[in-house]
Amino acid sequence: MRSPSASTPPTALDLTALRQRYRDGKAAVLAAIEALPGRSRGVRGWLRRLSRLTDEVLHTLWAHAGLPPTAALVAVGGYGRGELFPYSDVDVLVLLPDGMRPDADPTVQAALERFIGQCWDVGLEIGSSVRTVPECLQEAAADISVQTALLEGRWLAGSRERFGALARAMAEHIDARTFCRAKIFEMQQRHQRYENTPYALEPNCKESPGGLRDLQVILWVAKAAGLGHTWDELARRGLATAREARQLKANEAFLSLIRARLHVIARRREDRLVFDLQTALATSFGIEAEGVGTEGNRELTARRARRASERLMRRYYWAAKAVTQLNQILLLNIQERLERDERGNRQPRRLNERFFDKDGLLEVASDDLYWREPHAILETFLLYQQIPGIKGLSARTLRALYNARAVMNSAFRRDPVNRRTFVQILQQPQGITHAFRLMNQTSVLGRYLWPFRNTVGQMQHDLFHVYTVDQHILMVLRNMRRFFMPEHAHEYPFCSQLAAGWDKPWVLYLAALFHDIGKGRGGDHSERGARDVVVFARQHGLAKEDTELVRFLVAEHLTMSRVAQKEDLSDPAVIEAFARRVGDEHRLTGLYLLTVADIRGTSPKVWNGWKAKLLEDLYRATLRVLGGGAPDPDAEVEARKREALAALALHALPHQAHQSLWSRLDVGYFMRHSADEIAWHTRHLSRALAQTGAAGAGAPTVVRARLSPAGEGLQVLVFTPDQPDLFARICGYFDQAGFSILDAKIHTTADGYALDTFQVTTDTLSEHYRELVAMVENGLPRALDPSTPLPPPGRGRVSRRVRSFPVVPRVQWQPDERGQRWLLSLSAADRKGLLYRIAAVFARHQVQVQLAKVTTLGERVEDTFVVTGPGLHVQREQAQLTQDLLAVLDEP
Numbered sequence: 048m049r050s051p052s053a054s055t056p057p058t059a060l061d062l063t064a065l066r067q068r069y070r071d072g073k074a075a076v077l078a079a080i081e082a083l084p085g086r087s088r089g090v091r092g093w094l095r096r097l098s099r100l101t102d103e104v105l106h107t108l109w110a111h112a113g114l115p116p117t118a119a120l121v122a123v124g125g126y127g128r129g130e131l132f133p134y135s136d137v138d139v140l141v142l143l144p145d146g147m148r149p150d151a152d153p154t155v156q157a158a159l160e161r162f163i164g165q166c167w168d169v170g171l172e173i174g175s176s177v178r179t180v181p182e183c184l185q186e187a188a189a190d191i192s193v194q195t196a197l198l199e200g201r202w203l204a205g206s207r208e209r210f211g212a213l214a215r216a217m218a219e220h221i222d223a224r225t226f227c228r229a230k231i232f233e234m235q236q237r238h239q240r241y242e243n244t245p246y247a248l249e250p251n252c253k254e255s256p257g258g259l260r261d262l263q264v265i266l267w268v269a270k271a272a273g274l275g276h277t278w279d280e281l282a283r284r285g286l287a288t289a290r291e292a293r294q295l296k297a298n299e300a301f302l303s304l305i306r307a308r309l310h311v312i313a314r315r316r317e318d319r320l321v322f323d324l325q326t327a328l329a330t331s332f333g334i335e336a337e338g339v340g341t342e343g344n345r346e347l348t349a350r351r352a353r354r355a356s357e358r359l360m361r362r363y364y365w366a367a368k369a370v371t372q373l374n375q376i377l378l379l380n381i382q383e384r385l386e387r388d389e390r391g392n393r394q395p396r397r398l399n400e401r402f403f404d405k406d407g408l409l410e411v412a413s414d415d416l417y418w419r420e421p422h423a424i425l426e427t428f429l430l431y432q433q434i435p436g437i438k439g440l441s442a443r444t445l446r447a448l449y450n451a452r453a454v455m456n457s458a459f460r461r462d463p464v465n466r467r468t469f470v471q472i473l474q475q476p477q478g479i480t481h482a483f484r485l486m487n488q489t490s491v492l493g494r495y496l497w498p499f500r501n502t503v504g505q506m507q508h509d510l511f512h513v514y515t516v517d518q519h520i521l522m523v524l525r526n527m528r529r530f531f532m533p534e535h536a537h538e539y540p541f542c543s544q545l546a547a548g549w550d551k552p553w554v555l556y557l558a559a560l561f562h563d564i565g566k567g568r569g570g571d572h573s574e575r576g577a578r579d580v581v582v583f584a585r586q587h588g589l590a591k592e593d594t595e596l597v598r599f600l601v602a603e604h605l606t607m608s609r610v611a612q613k614e615d616l617s618d619p620a621v622i623e624a625f626a627r628r629v630g631d632e633h634r635l636t637g638l639y640l641l642t643v644a645d646i647r648g649t650s651p652k653v654w655n656g657w658k659a660k661l662l663e664d665l666y667r668a669t670l671r672v673l674g675g676g677a678p679d680p681d682a683e684v685e686a687r688k689r690e691a692l693a694a695l696a697l698h699a700l701p702h703q704a705h706q707s708l709w710s711r712l713d714v715g716y717f718m719r720h721s722a723d724e725i726a727w728h729t730r731h732l733s734r735a736l737a738q739t740g741a742a743g744a745g746a747p748t749v750v751r752a753r754l755s756p757a758g759e760g761l762q763v764l765v766f767t768p769d770q771p772d773l774f775a776r777i778c779g780y781f782d783q784a785g786f787s788i789l790d791a792k793i794h795t796t797a798d799g800y801a802l803d804t805f806q807v808t809t810d811t812l813s814e815h816y817r818e819l820v821a822m823v824e825n826g827l828p829r830a831l832d833p834s835t836p837l838p839p840p841g842r843g844r845v846s847r848r849v850r851s852f853p854v855v856p857r858v859q860w861q862p863d864e865r866g867q868r869w870l871l872s873l874s875a876a877d878r879k880g881l882l883y884r885i886a887a888v889f890a891r892h893q894v895q896v897q898l899a900k901v902t903t904l905g906e907r908v909e910d911t912f913v914v915t916g917p918g919l920h921v922q923r924e925q926a927q928l929t930q931d932l933l934a935v936l937d938e939p
Contacts, residue, residue, distance in 0.1 A: 060107070060108075060111040060165070062165060062168055062169060065104060065107060065108075065169055066168065066169045066170055068104075069100065069101075069104050069169055069170055069171075070170060072097075072100040073097065073100065073133070073170075076093050076096055076097045076100070076133070077133055077311050079093050080093050080133070080304075080307045080308065080311055081308070081311055081331065083304065084333070085304075085332035085333050085334070086301070087300070087304065088296065088297070088300035090300055090303050090304040090307055091130060091299075091300060091303055093307075094130040094131055094132060094303065094307065095129050095130055097131045097132075097133065098126065098129045098130055098131040099129075101126070101131055101137055101171065102122070102203055104169055104171065105120060105137075105139065105166070105171070105203055105204065106203060106204045108162055108165050108166060108169065109162065109203070109204040109205060110204070111165075112158050112159075112161055112162035112165070113154075113158040113161070114141070114155070114158045114159070114162065114205070115143070115144065115147070115155065116205070116206065117144045117205075117206050117208075117209060118141060118142060118143050118144065118147075118205050118206060118209065119141075119142040119202065119203075119204070119205035119206045119207070119209040119210045119213075120139060120140075120141060120142070120202075120203040120204040120205050121139065121140040121141075121142055121200045121201065121202060121203060121210055121213070122137075122138070122139055122140075122200070122201040122202075122203050123138050123139065123140050123196040123197060123199060123200050123201075124136075124138035124174075124196045124199060125138070125199075126138050126139070126201075127196070127199035127200050127201045128199050128201075129201065130303075132303075132306055132307055132310055132316075133307060133310040133311055134172070134310045134313075134314075134315050134316040134317075135172075135310075135316060136172050136173070136174040136316075137166070137171045137172060137173050137174065138174040138175075138196065139173065139174070139175050139176075139203070140175075140176050140177075140178060140183070140197075140200065141159065141162075141175060141176070141177045141178075142178065142179070142180065142183070142205075142206075142209050142210065142213060143155075143177060143178070143179050144179065144209065145179045145180060145181060146179065147179065149177060159177060163175055180209070180212050180213050180216055183197055183213060183216075183217075184216055184217075184220055187217070187220070188220070191226070191229045191230065191233060192233075194217075194221065194226065195230070195267055197213070197217055198217065198221070198267060198270060198271060199267075199270075200213065200214065200217075221271050223268075223271045223272040223273070223385055224385045224386065226267075226268065226271045226272075227268045227271065227272065227378075227381060227382060227385055230264050230267060230268055231264075231268075231378060231382075234260075234261065234264050237254060237260065238256045240254075241254065241255045241256060243256060244256060244514065244518050245257030245258070245364060245367035245368060245370075245371055246364055246367075246504065246514055246515040246517065246518040247513065247514065248322075248506060248507070248512070248513055248514065248515070249319050249320055249321050249322060250319070250320055250363070250367070251318050251319050251320075252302055252305050252306050252309065252318055252319075252320060252363070253306060253318040254318065255367070256367070256371055257366070257367025257368060257369075257370045257371040257374075258302065258367065258370070259299070259302050259303065259306060261370050261371065261374045262295065262298075262299050262302075262370060262374070264374070264378070265281075265374060265377045265378060265381070268378065268381050269281055269286070269377075269381055272381060272384070272385055274286060274381065274384065278292040278295045278296050278299075279292055281377065286377055286380045286381060286384070287373075287376075287377055287380075288446070290450075291373055291376070291377075291446075291449075294369060294373065295370075295373055298366045298369050298370050298373075301362070301366050302363075302366060302367075302370070305320070305328070305363065306318055308328055308331050308332075309324060309328065311331075312324055312327050312328060312331065320360065320363065322356075325356035325359060325360065326355055326356050328356075328359060329355040329356050329358065329359035330355065332359055334355050334358050334359050335355060356506070357505070357506050360504065360506050361504040361505070361506075363504075364503070364504030364515065365503075365504055368488070368490075368503075368504075371488060372445065372449055372488065372489065372490075373449075375442070375445055376442045376445045376446050376449070377442075379408075379441060379442035379445070380442045383442065395410055398430065398434060400412065401416055401420065401423050401426070402423075402426075402427070402430055404434065404436065404437060405441050407436055407437060407438045407439070408437070408438070408439050408440060408441035408444070409427060409430060409431055409434070409437050409439070409440050409441060409444055410440075410441040410443050410444055411423070411427075411441075411443055411444045411447050414443065414446075414447055415447075416447060417447050417448065417450075417451035417454055418451060418454060421451075421454045421455075421459055421462070421465075422462070422464050422465060422468070424448070424451065424454070424455065424459075424465075424491060425465050425468040425469055425472065425491070425495070426468060427440070427444065427448070428472055428482045428485065428486055428491070429468055429471055429472050429475070429482075431478060431481070431482055431485065432472065432475040432477060432478030432479075432481075432482050433475065433478075439485075440485070440489075445489065448489045448490075448491065449489070449490075452490055452494060455491065455494035455495060459494075459495070460494075460495055460497065461586075465495070466586060466587045466588070467587075469495060469496075469587070470553075470587050470588075470589075473553040473556055473557060474553045479524070479528045479556060480521070480524060480525045480528050483521060483524060483560075484521055487503070487517060487521060493517075496560075496583075498561075498564045498565070498579045499517065499520075499560075499564055501564075501567055501568060502515070502516035502517040502520060502563065502564060502566060502567065503515070503516075503517045504517070505517065505566060505567040507519070507566070512649050512650065513649070513650040513651075514648075514649075514650075516563055516566045516567060519563060519648055519649065520559065520560060520562070520563055520564065520648075522647075522648035523559045523562065523563075523641075523644045523645050523647075523648035524556060524559040524560060525648075526559075526643070526644035526645075526647050526648050527552075527555050527556060527559045527640065527641070527644040528552075528556065530542045530543055530545075530546035530640055530644070531543075531546045531547075531549075531552050539643065539659075541663060542639075542640055542643055545636050545639065545640060546640060548636075549636065549637075549640075551593065554593050554596055554597055554637070555600070555637060555640060555641065557580065557583075557597050558580075558597050558600035558601055558604070558637070558641055559641065559644060559645075561576045561577075561579060561580040561583070561597070561601045562576060562600070562601050562604045562641065562645060563576065564576045564579055564580075565578075565579060573601065573602050573603070573604060573605060574602060576601045576602070577598050577601045577602035580594075580597050580598055580601050581594060581598050584597065584598075596633070596634065596637065599630075599634055599638075600634075600637050600638060600641050603628070603629075603638060604638070604641055604642065604645060606625075606628065606638070607625075607638050607639060607642040607662065607665065608642050608645070608646060608662070610625050610665060611658070611661040611662045611664070611665045612658065612661060612900055612902045612909070612911070613872060613900060613902070613909070613911040614870070614911070615719075615870075615898050615913055616661070616664055616665055616668060617715075617718040617719035617720075618718075618863075619680060619718075620863075622665075622668045622669055622672055623672060625665070625669055626669045626672040626673050629669060629673070631673060632670060632673050632674070635666065635669055635670060635673060636666075639662065639666045642662060643659070643662060646658060655759050655789075655808075656755070656757040656758035656759035657755070657757050657759055657760070657789045657790065657806055657808075659757070660756075660757040680714055680718060681714075683717075683718065684714055684717040684718065686722075687717055687720075687721070687722045687725060688709075688717065688722075688725070690722035690726075691705075691722045691723075691725040691726040691729065692705065692726075694722065694723065694726035695726050695729060695730060698730055700729075700730065700733060704729075704733040704734075704737065705729045705733055707732075707733050707736040707737045708728065708729050708732050708733050708736055709729070711736075711796040711797045711798055711800070712794070712796060712797075712802075713797070715794065716794045716802070719792055719794070719898070720792065720804070723756055724762075724804060727751075727753070727762075727764070728764060728766075728802065728804075731749060731751045731764060732749060732764075732766055732802075735747055735749055735766075746766075746768075746800060748765075748766065748767040748768075748828045748831060749764070749765075749766040749767070750763065750764065750765055750766075750767075750823065750824050750827045750828050751763070751764045751824060752764070752819070752820040752823045752824055753820065754816055755806060757806070759808060760789065760806060760807050760808035760809065761786075761806075761807050761808075761809075761816070761819060761820065761823065762804065762805070762806055762807075763804070763805040763806075763807060763823055763827070764802075764803075764804055765777060765801065765802075765803040765804075765805070765827065765831075766800060766801070766802050766803075767800065767801055767828075767831050768799065768800055768801070769795055769799050769800060769801040770801075770833050771890055771893055772833075772837065772887075772890035773801055773803075773831065774791075774793065774803075774886050774889060774890070774895075774896045774899075775837060775883065775886035775887045775889065775890040776830055776831050776837060777803065777805065777827070777830075777831070777886075778882050778883040778885075778886040779830065779837055779838045779840070779883050779886070779887075780826065780827050780830035780831075780838075781805070781807055781883075782838075782840060782879070782880050782882070782883040783830075783838050784809075784822065784823070784826065785809055785810070786807040786808065786809050787807060787808050787809070787901075787903070788805055788806070788807050788882055788899070788901050789806040789807065789808060789900075789901050790805070790806035790899065790900055790901065791803065791804070791805050791806070791896065791898070791899035791900075791901075792804045792805075792898060793895075793896050793897050793898060793899070794897075795895075837887065837890075840879075840880035840883045840884050840887075854874065854875055854876040854907050856873070856874065856875040856876075856933055856936030856937050857872075857873070857874045857875075858871070858872075858873055858929050858932050858933055858936070859871070859872040859873075860919075860925065860929070863913075867915070868897065868913050868914065868915050869913070869914050869915070869919050870911065870912075870913060871911070871912040871913075871914055872909070872910070872911050873885065873908075873909070873910045873911075873912075873932065873936060874907065874908065874909045874910075875907070875908055875936035875937070876907060876908075877903055877907060877908045881908065881935075881936070882901060882910070884935040884938070885910070885932065885935060885936075887935075888928070888931045888932055888935055889914070891931070892916065892918060892924070892927075892928045892931070893916055893917060893918065894914050894915070894916040894918075894919070894928070895914060895915045895916055896912055896913070896914055897913045897914065897915060898911075898912065898913035899911070899912050899913075900912075
């Protein structure tokens with residue numbers, strides 16, 4: 048029996064014809080979006096046309112669904128605004144009469160299922176909810192996202208009275224002030240998910256700071272407050288200027304076109320400007336690569352393709368930056384309008400003739416202050432640092448800064464007062480990071496520090512920086528600042544200890560500000576930055592010794608990282624050469640702090656405990672040389688032996704038990720290993736060697752593992768008879784077991800045994816380390832059996848970033864000073880099994896590895912090996928080895 052609440056049975060519907068009509072209409076919209084000029088505002092018209100096309104389809108389906116005439120179909124969310132992006136969800140609300148429950152009425156339930164199923168059959172990616180008006184109010188009260196979606200509700204079909212009841216109920220129940228605070232808090236949480244920056248290398252044009260969502264937040268809050276729902280209405284009500292309204296509309300159109308084109312190119316919902324779409328997106332905007340790459344020159348082709356994507360992304364970053372600024376201004380204005388009654392007649396506190404404290408925000412005394420007194424521009428940020436309780440800039444101040452950009456010209460930069468104020472900002476005891484970030488957000492930093500302007504929105508395609516150059520510089524400044532803050536001393540205690548004895552922190556802040564300022568201008572960016580900072584120092588009256596120090600730090604900011612990660616730190620010649628380059632302890636400490644801050648500021652994934660240990664080891668070794676202690680290998684060896692024996696005494700080894708191992712080792716072993724490692728090796732190997740007799744014949748293979756003293760991963764000891772493919776077998780085992788090798792110290796004893804130490808990491812959680820230790824100690828010895836074949840290397844796809852910005856593989860040879868060993872440097876795109884493939888090439892060419900340092904920088908690896916071999920001194924054989932290595936590094 049048919050339910051009395053249902054309408055007449057649905058009539059026949061030609062779904063095939065409706066689906067074809069929708070597809071043809073959508074295809075026409077997509078083609079029109081592809082054909083739009085790069086700066087066209089016409090995209091919003093086509094998005095509305097796609098929305099109207101969807102309206103027609105839904106209206107037809109609703110008419111044939113057989114739902115009650117008192118029900119209504121409502122568009123909500125982005126679709127409710129009347130703008131539908133090509134592959135966005137079509138969000139609808141089926142609004143039922145009060146008290147109706149579909150699960151209690153089979154006819155209504157069947158009609159709902161038929162309607163939603165036919166939506167999918169036609170090709171609509173529907174997102175649906177079914178509620179009554181009271182249920183909508185209940186959900187909205189519990190979830191601000193539901194409240195926002197309903198705020199944008201738009202009638203589509205069915206009962207207009209039902210929709211009107213919902214609209215009236217929402218208007219009665221919404222509290223504008225509460226809604227505003229909730230949306231701002233929600234926005235702040237969203238920004239935190241995207242690291243509070245619009246400058247990520249693969250930003251989300253909808254959700255990232257400065258994206259479309261930030262514009263929508265303004266309109267949502269304004270609509271909830273009854274202040275308008277278009278930019279022109281906000282301008283008429285005094286919340287935005289006419290100029291700001293024009294810029295808001297222009298940036299909204301640009302971001303909308305980017306999002307729409309991303310959908311069209313990807314043929315799916317894709318809101319991220321991912322690397323493998325950036326070049327195609329740039330082409331769709333008419334931004335062409337400069338020149339044409341030649342066949343076979345992948346490096347040139349990739350570099351030119353990058354230029355096209357760089358130009359597009361720079362336009363995006365500038366738009367996102369403008370949206371961020373305007374979002375702040377308008378939301379502050381709306382908040383002030385909403386909370387005016389709460390504040391009553393409370394007057395702002397005067398700070399001086401130019402500024403007020405307005406509820407914790409710094410406010411200019413007049414809108415034209417910066418035009419009348421340009422000195423007040425930099426004074427704004429100095430007061431922001433100096434006045435307790437100031438937590439930001441008011442909307443009036445932000446707007447005044449936004450409108451005063453033309454004042455910050457070459458005369459402004461040459462003004463002695465402004466130069467003194469800028470140095471004062473650097474020298475303040477607090478607020479450094481916040482002040483400089485705020486200066487960058489308001490475009491003041493790039494207009495005063497002109498070389499910095501070139502870094503704003505400048506992408507970095509080195510596969511390990513995850514920020515644009517300007518954002519990376521400010522991250523390094525933040526890291527440096529935290530070394531001097533007691534509340535952050537627990538993060539990097541050694542850095543904080545060194546910083547506590549540093550007399551002029553602002554010199555290090557200046558080095559951080561200039562260390563990468565030369566990027567994007569061609570040539571060596573370290574040299575360019577050093578020249579720029581010398582000019583800055585001369586113009587700003589820095590003392591000669593401060594100028595020379597900061598010049599050194601900027602020019603050499605990559606040196607310490609390179610030496611620590613690529614050279615043999617057990618070689619006294621390496622330490623002596625680095626000490627000569629540094630010159631004195633003060634420079635060494637400054638360089639160490641800058642290096643740590645720099646590496647930490649590239650990406651959360653790049654810094655690790657192993658890099659920290661390498662840098663600290665280099666710092667301490669160099670400090671001893673600079674302190675007058677010239678390297679004495681014999682004295683160093685004896686000191687390490689004494690320290691190792693002291694550690695062994697705690698384990699109750701028999702008297703002279705260490706001699707069974709130490710008698711087989713040379714000075715090189717003791718120089719290359721720390722006292723802790725020597726004691727660890729001795730404890731596990733002395734008993735095994737003591738049982739073999741004086742000759743040591745027949746010593747068993749020993750594999751031991753422990754948590755790394757560096758605080759990350761495992762340290763693995765391998766003691767076994769040496770064989771030509773031993774390094775390859777060990778690498779093969781770690782490859783198969785899912786470990787990444789960070790470091791390898793290879794040593795061969797006088798009686799032909801390999802004593803190797805590996806530093807390895809894995810993605811497995813650290814709490815399972817006991818299982819990992821047992822797995823390595825039992826599995827690795829079986830893999831060393833020379834009678835078994837080498838395992839096949841693991842296969843893995845390269846990342847999207849590598850496909851978009853391929854790394855041209857490089858192989859470099861450099862003999863040591865004695866001509867006995869070779870330093871081999873390799874760089875390539877990272878992928879699973881790469882180190883094992885390299886080790887297999889070494890085995891084929893009878894190359895012995897004495898030291899391996901594996902550096903992973905995002906998706907790029909830079910590996911360094913100290914090697915020996917009979918063929919390395921023969922030019923033809925070295926050339927063949929190089930070709931084989933390049934083939935492995937370039938293997939798809």
